[in-house]
Amino acid sequence: MPNRNSxxxxxxxxxxxxxxxxxxxxxxxxxxxxxxxxxxxxxxxKQEYNDGERGLAVRETDGAFQFVTRAENFDYLQRxxxxxxxxxxxxxxxxxxxxxxxxxxVTKGEIDVIRGVKCERVVEGLMRKGLVEETGRSSxxxxxxxxxxxxxxxxxxxxxxxxxxxxxDDIEDAIHESAPDESPxxxxxxxxxx
Numbered sequence: 001m002p003n004r005n006s007x008x009x010x011x012x013x014x015x016x017x018x019x020x021x022x023x024x025x026x027x028x029x030x031x032x033x034x035x036x037x038x039x040x041x042x043x044x045x046k047q048e049y050n051d052g053e054r055g056l057a058v059r060e061t062d063g064a065f066q067f068v069t070r071a072e073n074f075d076y077l078q079r080x081x082x083x084x085x086x087x088x089x090x091x092x093x094x095x096x097x098x099x100x101x102x103x104x105x106v107t108k109g110e111i112d113v114i115r116g117v118k119c120e121r122v123v124e125g126l127m128r129k130g131l132v133e134e135t136g137r138s139s140x141x142x143x144x145x146x147x148x149x150x151x152x153x154x155x156x157x158x159x160x161x162x163x164x165x166x167x168x169d170d171i172e173d174a175i176h177e178s179a180p181d182e183s184p185x186x187x188x189x190x191x192x193x194x
Contacts, residue, residue: 002031004041007031007033007038007041008041008044008045010030010031011027011031011038011041011042011045011065012045014027014030015058015065015066015067016067018066019066020066021059021061021062021064021065021066021151021155022064022065022066023063023064024038024039024042024063024064024065025038027042027065039063042058042060042065043060045058045065046058046059046060046065054070055069055070055073056068056069056070057069057070059158059160060160061151061154061155061159061160061161062151062154062160062161064151066155090122092117092119092122093122093125093126095115096111096115096119096122096123096126097126097131097132097149097153098168099111099114099115100123100126100132100147100148100149101149101153101162101165102165102168104135104146104147104148104149104162105135105136105138105146105147105148106146106147106148107138107140107144107145107146107147108120108123108144108145108147109144111123111147123147130150130152130153131149131150131152131153131156132147132148132149132150132153133147133148133149133150134146134147135147135148149162
């Protein structure tokens with residue numbers, strides 16, 4: 001059986017090649033160790049990368065690990081790379097996304113009641129962006145579809161898990177009280193990279 005350092009080395013290579021967050025279970029199966037041990041090794045790697053003065057860090061997102069660049073190197077990377085196309089979320093999309101994030105699993109009908117406006121097209125847009133997904137069906141009459149956020153949502157907003165969301169006592173009040181500034185074209189200023 002490979003030793004601890006060779007397995008961690010394999011995990012580094014796997015994260016580099018995989019690109020997306022690498023699930024602990026998948027990595028454990030590849031190197032033929034149990035999931036708990038694999039998770040410990042990933043946490044060690046994360047600590048090693050995040051403590052050192054390296055250009056890369058290891059980020060955990062929903063039980064998966066991924067290489068990311070250090071925030072303090074952003075200016076250098078921005079100068080090196082051509083501008084990345086930014087996608088903007090409208091105010092309506094941010095409201096619906098906040099409701100789903102804090103109330104999940106939630107149906108479109110429940111979102112409509114909170115917002116006071118139909119949300120079908122907004123939910124479809126969030127699904128196309130990979131921020132929201134169907135998570136099952138409600139036991140209510142008609143068995144409406146339930147929606148929740150995706151792993152991509154966590155990654156785009158730099159969250160390890162939903163527990164990292166800011167505390168909001170009443171989402172309805174928060175949406176109406178803290179409407180963010182809008183640009184002249186009406187698009188929300190919060191952006192995320194593809």
